[in-house]
Amino acid sequence: SAAARRPWRLFGALCLLRLPRITQPLQKEEEEMAALMGQIEVEKSRYSDHEIRKLEEEERLRRRKESLYDDDDEAPGKTVIMAQDLEEKWEQKFLRFEPAPRITDADKNNIRTSLNRKLDSNLMLLVKQKIGNQELWLLPQVEWQPGETLRSTAERAMATFLGDHIQAKVLGNAPYGIYKYKFPKTIRTEDNVGAKVFFFKAFLQSSDFTQTEPKADYLWVTKNELGDYLKPEYLKKVNRFLLD
Amino acid sequence: AQSLSPESVSPRALCSFSSCSSWLPQRIPLRGNHWQSSLLTPRTALPVRAQPKKKKKVDVKREQAQKDRMKKKLKKLERAAPELIPIEDFITPLKYSDGSRVRSLPPLSPEETERRVLLLKKWCLFKQRQDEAEKKAIQTLVESQQEALKELRLESEELYQAAIRRDEGLFPFEREGPTYTPPLPGYDPPEGKCVDITKVYTQ
Numbered sequence: 001s002a003a004a005r006r007p008w009r010l011f012g013a014l015c016l017l018r019l020p021r022i023t024q025p026l027q028k029e030e031e032e033m034a035a036l037m038g039q040i041e042v043e044k045s046r047y048s049d050h051e052i053r054k055l056e057e058e059e060r061l062r063r064r065k066e067s068l069y070d071d072d073d074e075a076p077g078k079t080v081i082m083a084q085d086l087e088e089k090w091e092q093k094f095l096r097f098e099p100a101p102r103i104t105d106a107d108k109n110n111i112r113t114s115l116n117r118k119l120d121s122n123l124m125l126l127v128k129q130k131i132g133n134q135e136l137w138l139l140p141q142v143e144w145q146p147g148e149t150l151r152s153t154a155e156r157a158m159a160t161f162l163g164d165h166i167q168a169k170v171l172g173n174a175p176y177g178i179y180k181y182k183f184p185k186t187i188r189t190e191d192n193v194g195a196k197v198f199f200f201k202a203f204l205q206s207s208d209f210t211q212t213e214p215k216a217d218y219l220w221v222t223k224n225e226l227g228d229y230l231k232p233e234y235l236k237k238v239n240r241f242l243l244d
Numbered sequence: 245a246q247s248l249s250p251e252s253v254s255p256r257a258l259c260s261f262s263s264c265s266s267w268l269p270q271r272i273p274l275r276g277n278h279w280q281s282s283l284l285t286p287r288t289a290l291p292v293r294a295q296p297k298k299k300k301k302v303d304v305k306r307e308q309a310q311k312d313r314m315k316k317k318l319k320k321l322e323r324a325a326p327e328l329i330p331i332e333d334f335i336t337p338l339k340y341s342d343g344s345r346v347r348s349l350p351p352l353s354p355e356e357t358e359r360r361v362l363l364l365k366k367w368c369l370f371k372q373r374q375d376e377a378e379k380k381a382i383q384t385l386v387e388s389q390q391e392a393l394k395e396l397r398l399e400s401e402e403l404y405q406a407a408i409r410r411d412e413g414l415f416p417f418e419r420e421g422p423t424y425t426p427p428l429p430g431y432d433p434p435e436g437k438c439v440d441i442t443k444v445y446t447q
Contacts, residue, residue, distance in 0.1 A: 010399065020422050029370045032363055046345040099425040119426055149406040150396070172414060174407045176385070178392040196399065198392060203419075240388040243381050 007193035008180070012153025013141035015176070015238070016168055018115055018123040018204045018220065022102055025120070054083035112219045115207070121222045122244070126229055127161050128217040132187070137219070137229035139238065141197055150175060154200040161215055167206040176201050176241040179234055199241065326447040 026034065047055070106114040115123065127140045142157040144150060151173050158168060175198035182194035219229070223244050226235055339345075397404040 008399065010403075019419070021426050023422050023424055027370075029367055033367045036360060036363055043347070043349060045347065046340045047347060052345070098428075100428040102425055104426075120422070150403055151407075169414075169417070170411075172411045173409050174389060175392040175396065177388045178395050180395065196395060198396065237388075240384050243385065 007191055009192065009195040010144035010150070010153075011141045011195055011197040012144055012150045012157060013139045013197050013199050014125075014154040014158045014168075014170075015139050015199055015201050015242070016125040016158060016162075016204055017201065020121055021119040023120065050083060054087075057082050057084070112221060112225075115220055117220065118222050122242075123220040123222060124226070124242075125162075126219045126221055126226075127214075132184070136231070138234070139199065149173070150198050151200060154198075154202075158202070161218065163214075165206070166204070168202040168204050170200055170202040175199055177237050179237040181233070199238065201241065329445040329447065332443070 102119065104116045104119065105111075106117040111117065117123070125140060126137050128135055129138050129141070130136075131138070140157045140161045142153060142160055144153045148156075151170060155168075155170065158166060177199040178196060179199070180194060180196040182188065183192065188194070221229065223239070223242050226238065230238065393404065393407060396407055
């Protein structure tokens with residue numbers, strides 16, 4: 001028997017997440033706790049070989065300064081490397097190393113299309129799409145075609161906007177959220193009441209974007225910045241399945 | 245040949261003498277001509293009849309006894325419980341239990357202990373709030389997913405069944421965690437060889 005034509009059109013949308021590359025900065029309580037833990041660890045510990053060597057050498061230096069003659073066991077002309085010197089050498093070597101900055105240029109200039117921004121939080125892809133006669137910022141979505149599962153619809157959505165070379169790991173076959181809306185009365189018919197958009201979540205795995213030529217305007221934004229671009233109802237539904 | 249008495253001749257030797265064939269016994273290798281020449285020599289050159297047999301018996305018995313003893317030992321060892329593998333981290337090396345290694349620090353002032361206790365209480369509260377927020381977020385996520393699946397079921401049963409199927413390719417899921425600083429482009433790490441000296445225990 002022929003399936004009854006449902007009045008809702010189905011769309012599959014993909015929420016592509018770029019996972020954080022650096023650790024988030026510690027909050028005040030966390031920093032205080034970390035310092036306390038360090039102190040307690042030092043208090044409960046024993047001296048290591050390096051520390052004992054350092055203490056002995058300091059003792060020897062002090063004795064030599066107080067009494068004005070050389071020790072018998074130190075032959076003149078023999079250079080002795082003190083533990084203190086070693087520590088200073090290590091410190092110098094550490095200061096000479098320049099790590100990559102945590103706040104990148106893209107951060108400073110607020111270039112929202114770059115992936116190098118906000119390395120400590122999740123970034124989501126937003127695309128500008130035409131719905132009806134409006135240009136809206138949305139998570140990339142395409143209409144479902146009979147014969148494919150909704151997950152493959154979502155993957156097709158990603159391929160449409162970013163090309164085939166992007167690798168992403170879709171988290172499971174089930175949708176994470178749904179946004180349904182009714183079409184405005186002018187285009188609403190018996191068979192075409194509205195649309196249901198099913199959201200899927202995926203983690204971005206390839207970091208090479210040189211080959212992609214995006215087909216439309218796109219942005220990579222954090223969860224907090226979503227409010228600048230998405231409509232309130234849509235945003236409410238999307239925020240439910242996004243963990244910060 | 246007349247000087248030989250019948251008892252002193254071994255049956256094998258007799259055989260070879262009578263047949264004079266190329267078949268030679270194992271214990272007397274290639275001795276055909278040599279034996280014939282020794283016929284003329286006195287009896288002492290010939291092997292005594294009883295000895296080879298005794299050697300075989302005793303050897304076999306001794307070997308069997310040895311094998312049994314080894315098997316018994318093996319069985320005993322197998323029956324013993326396997327030794328527990330020591331955890332290196334939990335055994336403090338003896339040199340650190342020395343008295344000279346104890347740190348000499350000034351005792352904690354009461355203000356310091358007060359501060360520590362208050363900080364631990366604040367930390368407890370902070371962690372509780374963080375944990376509750378995480379649980380609430382997971383709860384909303386699960387609810388959102390259930391709602392989506394309900395709507396999908398209303399739409400089409402076939403799509404619903406495809407959605408609730410288990411995703412085989414998802415696990416094992418591996419990912420490298422975040423570091424403190426992002427990777428430095430064009431960084432050349434110093435050359436060196438890493439020698440692994442961890443002790444491996446087998447039971």
